[in-house]
Amino acid sequence: MVTLAEVAQHAGVSASTVSYVLSGKRSISATTRQRVEQSIRELGYHPNAGARALASNRSNIIALMVPLRTDMYVPVMMEIAIAVATTARTHGYDVLLLTGEEGPDAVRRVTGSGLADAMILMDVELEDERLPLLRQTDQHSVLIGLPADPNGLTCVDLDWSATGALCVEHLAGLGHRDIAVIGEAPAVYERHTGFAERTLDGLRSWARASGVRVLHRPCEGGYDAMALTLARIFDERPGTTGFVVQNESAVEPLLALLRQQGRAVPEDVSVVAICPDQVAVQASVRLTSVAIPAQEMGRHAVEHLVAKLDGRGDDDVVLLAPELTVRASTGPAPAAS
Amino acid sequence: MVTLAEVAQHAGVSASTVSYVLSGKRSISATTRQRVEQSIRELGYHPNAGARALASNRSNIIALMVPLRTDMYVPVMMEIAIAVATTARTHGYDVLLLTGEEGPDAVRRVTGSGLADAMILMDVELEDERLPLLRQTDQHSVLIGLPADPNGLTCVDLDWSATGALCVEHLAGLGHRDIAVIGEAPAVYERHTGFAERTLDGLRSWARASGVRVLHRPCEGGYDAMALTLARIFDERPGTTGFVVQNESAVEPLLALLRQQGRAVPEDVSVVAICPDQVAVQASVRLTSVAIPAQEMGRHAVEHLVAKLDGRGDDDVVLLAPELTVRASTGPAPAAS
DNA sequence: CTGAAAGCGCTAACAT
């Protein structure tokens, strides 16, 4: 293993000079710099991460806590994770992957051991048990998701409430008066995941304001569950002409069932999805949708974190504005029959 | 920050004793151990990761390289990643998340810096450019996926060739004579991803042996691409009654299109999928399928790696046996019309 | 069964 000292010797300079060439923390004459860089290349030197972390008290690692359960938009999680990893690299950080399994203990462990300089938490619940710890230790962190009380925390999320409102606004604008919302699995609501409840709030308050009715039904994924849910919806509200779907694994079943029942999309019923663009485009009907900006969320989270670590920090909440893309699944409400 | 020295002082023992209590590398009297453990708890001590890595030359971190691209079955990747992370934790390791973006450089960086003790590579191509590096450095590693030449490497993978054979065996056993294979996107074959080509090999050689015909068509995901592909298949082989699908985003479109064309599953055509069980179960027809054992692959990979790190190593190739579950999408071939 | 002490490779004062 090549050490800094060996590089220094090879280049005929002191250890600190090599260190400073690497860090750029003080000015080095061009010729010295070149000699050192040359030696580094020739010897194939790589700074030792452990030694660096010990001496500098910085690991250059960001911990990312992903949820253990996979009952949600897995591809979205993955996309966020990848965005976090690549963005982190551009800032000189690596990413440590933690699953939710350890729970709050993981926070203690990582904080206490100095394994990571900061952490990003995904899938934050409204009353998340990890939050008290984050507040009391002065661990730098960013949440992807918005808890009930974001005070003293930095959060990045899609503005779910605005997302819900946007969906209703679009449908109401097309003349739909009875809207059904196909939601996530009941478990998602039960554990008070912020995004699900906030979407609902946005949906309902815009509905109230614009005089349309919304009926919300959680739904497990899959064909059978969707069939049941759909039957109940039409049973209760036969006049339903608009759908908002926030459940990736219900999208295709819903379309198939509507087709099967002879309800044409968008002539008879309109469907707005809240899902990644890829899903909207690949569906059997190209779906009007509000995209989930996974990459931006990951990128924002890292950039905020790096800013904090560099002392340019600011505890605040960033809500990304939703964007609705009109595709082939929505149209004017049919004349009342 | 609490240090080992402080714990030692608090417990009235020397630093080394505390260290040995932690590592268990030499025997400690019960009373001493308890005093030390007590102090550790009272002071809330966490060993410093950097110092530990520096002194022991072990980081207790495993690097996991995931593919950057997301044109494949993302949930499988995620499931593997999570299985890797949780299994690693049970062995005292953390996981560093690397994207394929850096390519072979990441291998050098991680190896050279001692950031990780070992690495797991996913999405290995037949002639993967990272492999020469792995062979020449004595970096411990495990591949998830099987390259063309696994010599000197440890690999874990599903036995894709047997998987292909199993699918054909099942369909041929039911009397199907003309089988169409809906494959992954062309790009997947072009970059010579092992699993895709091996599945095909297995499919074809069993077909040859059992006297059935197979027609292979790669397919981009989605409804439109599937429609085109299906039309071409029936055009070329009107007598096709069996399908093997190895492309998650083609599954539901295929079922929908068959339904739409009045071909009943499984009465008129049978479908076998190669996909995670969850997909098979949630599809609009419960699919006979060969499962992709994501969790086992992740678990195996970690356990092999840990064995190697502990000197119990063995460079070898572990191919997991495929299992076919019969569900509602396959049945006897219809009498020739 | 326990202590003392020598580093591990690097960073960051403190010098000059």
Add this chain to the structure above:
DNA sequence: ATGTTAGCGCTTTCAG
């Protein structure tokens, strides 16, 4: 603009 040096907190000989 560069060199010297004192640690960072832990592991692990070497010595009892």
